Amino acid sequence: MKTVAMVLFPQFLLLDMAGPMEVFSIANRYLPPEQHYELITLGTDHGQLRASNGVSVTADLHIDQADGHYDLLLVPGGPQAYNDNPALLLEWLKGAVTRAGQYGSICTGAFVLGFAGLLDGYRVTTHWHYTERLIKAFPGTHVETDQIFVHDRNLITSGGVTAGIDLALSVVAADHGKKVAQDVAKVLLVVMKRQGGQAQFSPLMASVGPQETPVTRVQNHMLEHLEQAFSIDSMASLASMSPRHFARVFAREVNMTPMEFLQGARIDRARSLLETSELPLKTVAYKSGFGSVRHMRFLFNEKLGLTPAQYREQFS
Incomplete structure (x- = not known):
């Protein structure tokens, strides 16, 4: 059995959490019990955490109580991910990734990992709207601007929102084979491999400055x-x-x-x-x-x- 932990903080993006977790949950339908994924949510606050869409979620454990090993530790995105990361979360992450087989992020969760100093020297990605911001914030990181997800050694990162589903499907395929991942994708009515990358969603032209030059x-x-x-x-x-x-x-x-x-x-x-x-x-x-x-x-x-x-x- 493999453990997948998702770290939640105020204003996290609900779909960043729910999409990947649903992939692992559905994968359990096709796996024997001893190969099931155990899903755990870890919260930075005690009690309920309100997502960016207003939905409240109660995490299974507070991060102070989360000192075990996780096969995969994931961080979702959200407004707080790139605006205000509490020192408690960043310090906890630095220790937590040493106890994790793999760690990663969905969407702008890459910023949380970056602020914790966990992206340097890695190839990563994030939502297309924030790739330039990620490049400027963490110059020691190689940001892939067009990838749906990027797997580099023990770090896996994904583009925006629904790309977390692609990330999770790739993990299932690596753990249990392509057939199981395909079965999960069919249940979710998504494709195993998208045509093209994030560039098809983002504008390619640079914006024109407001001042005449x-x-x-x-x-x-x-x-x-x-x-x-x-x-x-x-x-x-x-x-x-x-x-x-x-x-x-x-x-x-x-x-x-x-x-x-x-x-x-x-x-x-x-x-x-x-x-x-x-x-x-x-x-x-x-x-x-x-x-x-x-x-x-x-x-x-x-x-x-x-x-x-x-x-x-x-x-x-």
Whole structure:
């Protein structure tokens, strides 16, 4: 029997807890009793803990009482995960992971592990909306921005919310084989392996700054004329700069190259058209500036892991 413990704190995300725990619970239906998962919740507060959606949960044990071995110790996300982590929780985690076979996080729970100093030197991920914040907060960590979950040695982390289900299914598959994990996935009406990664949910284009600068003027011009051809020379001309100087200034202000911004903007425009219209793929490609369906398909596969047709089917 393996023990899975979930650490709960005020304002934790309920689905981050319930999704993975449900996977392990359903897996028990397909396993002999001696191979069942034992599920335990550990709370930072005595009594009830209110989740971010207002639902109250009472943990099985307070962390002061939790000094045993856990095969898997998980931390969910939530507003407190990246805003206010009590020293008591962080100190407890440092000792608890030494008694755990594996430890990990769901969604923004990665920040809790980071503040406890448990991410340095590891490959990790979190919800796409918070990857840049995680990168800046913990420079000693390699953040995978497009993965649904990442397993690195004894640490396993997942992207946002429902990605905790993917994480748990991968653990079940590793423990008991793919067939058991597939059976659990069928009960939950989810797939064992998603098409594409988190990039299909997040915008690829960097936001345009609110203040007018030569760079933001070029960005806005590109967004208004995506169907036109652009080069570094033509962009630099719009900014009244030399190509080399423009490329340096753009990269410094936007944290990506001009061509990366343009490519991301075109993919995002195509995604919007695929989600909200029934335009033929050829028209979508033209209006987004790809020039051909073939080029659009290549970039969709490269950046999103989906073809335009698959994207439309999944998101429209």
